[in-house]
Amino acid sequence: MKKIFYVYILLCFGFLGTAQKITTSIDSTQIKIGSQFNLTIKAKVNAKDKVVFPNAKNFGALEVLESYPIDTIKNNTEFELIKKYGLTQFDSGRYVIPKLLVKINKADFKTDSLSIIVNDVKVDTTKQQMYDIRDIIATEEKPSNEWWKLLVLLALIVASGFGSYFIIKRLQKGKVQKEEFFASPIEKAIAYLQNLDKKQLPQKGEVKEYYSEMTDIARTYIEESVHIPAMESTSSELLDSLKKAISEKKMFVNREELERFKSVLENSDLVKFAKSQPLLFEIEKDKNTIDKFLLIIDKALPRTEEESVALFAEEVRKKELKKQKFFRTMAAVGLSLGLFLISVIIFMYTIGFDYLKENYIGYTTEELLEKEWITSEYGEPAIIISTPKVLKRFNDEKIQNNLPENVKSNNRFINGSIVDDFSTILISTAFKDTTRLDLDVALETNLKELERLGAKNIVVKTADFENAKGLSGKKAYGSFTAFNEVEKEDQKMSYEIMVLSQAGGAQEFFLIYREEDDYAKKIIEKIQNSIELRKAKK
Incomplete structure (x- = not known):
């Protein structure tokens, strides 16, 4: 008998410890037609309880304007969940918020039903001014949504300009040699050095790769223009062969320039084989030395009549390419401007310049x-x-x-x-x-x-x-x-x-x-x- 009594006491306390409570309230009992009032549902639960609040577009005859996020208040081991709804009604009268279903775990709970009075909006005709009914006046129809057509037209004009540019470019390519080539070793070397700068290898920490590629470009140029085995030679062998070629070909190259070039080769060897890490300004200085040295060598080279003719032909080709680029650019711009002017004239003719001035440009x-x-x-x-x-x-x-x-x-x-x-x-x-x-x-x-x-x-x-x-x-x-x-x-x-x-x-x-x-x-x-x-x- 005593055991049964203890079990009963435990069950009572256990039930009280896990009891759930639902409360309902509204922030106003009377509103004007269309005004919003708030319905609040509060649920006191434990941490492990699962709560599902009502989710509907209407609560009875009242429309749910907004369902707000759930707020949570912790009180020791209990949690108070607060759910708010914004409600309204667009007809006057007395309305009842029905009992709403709230699920906690697998149990169903009902909220209290509440009433709300919706009042008419009174109009004071002594203060609200009234206007005479006017006769219908015929007005000239003006397009109010034509601007999107103009924007589409402008987009087509721009597209036609770009299209004409590339079409003319494609047609012009048939008149020139399709395969890109370099007319001389110096042109090739300069192009490769410019591409090397664009890679920004030193900024990425790839200094060894930078020096390797830079000296390879210089060696390739020297081998192709001076005709010495520069790629297979060590730095000292390359300098010896170069000095000998300069002497034999009677090229005018200052000793100081040769010393600067030698310094760059030595720096390159230190970077590649001794893991040297020069500073950015030192790398830039070496690059400028290579640029200048290659141009000095190219200028000092003796040229045959055939080589002079080839260089002249290359200059003519470059000028022709520039001329073609200028022509297709001007043709594309001219076409776009022409289409734009035609479009403006059509737009002004169909809609009217006065309409533009009246609504957008304005009058003096x-x-x-x-x-x-x-x-x-x-x-x-x-x-x-x-x-x-x-x-x-x-x-x-x-x-x-x-x-x-x-x-x-x-x-x-x-x-x-x-x-x-x-x-x-x-x-x-x-x-x-x-x-x-x-x-x-x-x-x-x-x-x-x-x-x-x-x-x-x-x-x-x-x-x-x-x-x-x-x-x-x-x-x-x-x-x-x-x-x-x-x-x-x-x-x-x-x-x-x-x-x-x-x-x-x-x-x-x-x-x-x-x-x-x-x-x-x-x-x-x-x-x-x-x-x-x-x-x-x-």
Whole structure:
């Protein structure tokens, strides 16, 4: 009976020591439609336990946006595994996260079910400005994805250039001797010495191989040009034979040059047979000595008339090869340029040069002044204005969400940046009542806006404004500097800001251009005289 009691106690403690625990929680009980909330599942286990967390695209009616990696916290002999999921729902209502299956070893555990409320997003129509429905305007279709064709065309042009180069080279090879040869022993020796340098044997630690190959090239040259058995001779025998040949052939070679050549041969013998390790600058010095000595020998050699003719023929051959290389290079370049120009002409004809300038190249202020202008109606109260380019609506959520109580709408239209050759900003504000904007306060606010856009060192002058159509208001004008990211320097700019006001609405214009640009000043005058206003809607 006592034994049974002990066994029972052991089983109880053993069960408690290996007990597993699952907990579930969410970081929010209410969310807006489409917002993410996190579901966390924690499992307390031992080191040897194998845990499998749920893996699905949806938990009930809730979508799993992201399944995060498992975090592990060690607590003495226990481990706490933490698994997080990012969930959401795109319909409002009350949803339940069902009980989820977690496997620990071969046992199944269920998580707690949790509820979440998904709320609608309320829209405040008093602050969220509404726009009139406009008629459909037919626009000229412009290709927006044609550039890949141009890139493919350029690649084909480059390929055709390379292809033509090698085709011409192949055709020219038929006119010259196919097998490469050296016209003279000195040409062969120089070529082999240049190839030896390219191998960089001393830098790789292969000094013995370097000296062996270098002296073999020199010996081969001497044997072929001076006609002595240089390859089978020792260094001393080679020097003796060479001195004798120089004397017999009446060649002019300085004794100092012979001594330098002798020194190189001795250094080579030390490297090959005594394992000497000269320094890199000493190796370079020996190489220069060999180069110079071979050229001295070649210059001192007496030449027959046949040899002189052969050398002259070789020089002619080299010049012909250079001429052929220049011809095929120019032919390839000319073909590529010709194809490129044809492609540009075709591209401009099919797409239009104006499209390229409008979207990529840009216009000068002179071209902006002379091109066809666009007259359009912007904002509320509506502004009718003529500009060189269409102004694009710009919505700043920070401004729209923080409109004053008496403001019905605030519309902004922009073209360009404050460092462009010419840029325009147009602001139209509608009030809920018959408020009339204070022009001085508006100008001060606009100057702060200009500063927010990056203007520095602003010089301000003010004056009354009136255009050719009788509209009057107030303007600020002057200059400022702004950092140009492309040119990486401060750019000197000029500006004019006009403010017009009417009962229930106001209009503000920013016209910015490069300082001392006479064409830009004419553009400003033309824009100002085109301005018309519609009365604010009640």
